[in-house]
Amino acid sequence: MQGRVLTKILGCFWLVCSGLSYSGNAEQGAKVFQACQSCHAIGAGADHLVGPHLNNLFGRVAGSLDNFNYSAGLRAAGANGMSWDAEHLDAYIENPIALVRETSMRFAGLASAEDRNNLIAFLRANSVGPSDIPESLPTSIPRDPDVDPQILAITGDPEYGEYLASECMTCHQSDGADRGIPSIVGWPTKQFVIVMHAYKSTARPNPVMQMIAANLADEDIAALAAYFEKQQ
Template sequence: MKPAVSVVASIALCVSMASQAGDVERGAQLFSQCQSCHAIGEGAEHKVGPHLNELFGRQAGSIEGFGYSEGLTTAGVNGLLWDAEHLDAYIENPVSLVTGTSMMFAGVSDATDREDLISFLRAYSANPRDIPESLPTMAPQDPDVDPSILALQGDPEYGEYLSSECKTCHLADGADRGIPSIVGWPEKQFVIVMHAYKNKTRPHNVMQMMAAALSDEDIAALAAYFKDK
């Protein structure tokens, strides 16, 4: 983990895009909470986090020379691409999209705030910019899990049985010896992550397969079991 260093940067506000879904100007204001770690705009350099120019369409964790967490590098290798949908999920809750990320940020829970932020970020990605169907200008999709699914009360005893399938690879004591820990996660985060695998938003072929075989109740049961481990 990198220490959270607080550095304030000046960012160039040269945004002139008008065709985005979100409010760019509002996004620029919201970006103030990001700029202690991230710079954007002309001449932006890496800070605690990488600069965010040309972010759209880039493979996660792929700027040469920046010291990413293993989690982010792995996610990128697995196919995580920064499009509106994935940025939205990441900004909402970094850890739930990318296990092991060193982006120590609680997340932006308000969907409109995220949309505005993403519209702001998008303005710094060159190509293609103004085509509504294209990747950078695509309206963010809401990756939220249906509240009724989040409200499911998991049966931890059932979760314990189901967890045996996880423990073929994930160590029961929560150690990471080549495969990430799934022990002690907040319940909601666990559910969101597993649904992200289930609907194939989150890349990884083994996990997508495992999640495909789990019902909403199964996922709730696993989350209930693992949170107390």
């Protein structure tokens, strides 16, 4: 059902954008997007997380959304006229720092051309404008469960967080390197808390993180979030 809807949307694009060939499969791209969703939201109601939301990305001037704190590199690229089309997205997703050297997107790159094609198709499917996108589409991406607002409202103790963070640094690197294990520095506190509670509730699957989160109280998670938000 979803596949058919997507095919329809993509079909419209092919008609509109005749001359350009998009071979990607947006449904497959939604799966590829799982690697992006720690930092980027997409679909109805999407807001900025660690990275900017990716609705209506096609045609967006790089680094141009008002209420997101972009790296100097992306702002400069936008000022120099770069906007997001399939070609630029393909290069950026393959190797972010090769296209924008001073980007703060800590993603090693996606080597598979097929995955990139599918991902770009998915991003295009979310660029039609919210009114044209059925609300059911983004639900193909697993979402973190909602966290009780009272838990989100806890003010973390960053000094305690610094001690607790030492446990994280056994695996996660303080300089943001992310080979095999993602970077956790510089995350907005809300996103950090939501993700840790998703591990605690086992909504997120990694057993190492479930084990770590299981031993963290709500105050501990708030403290960690307060500490890591300030790390670069």
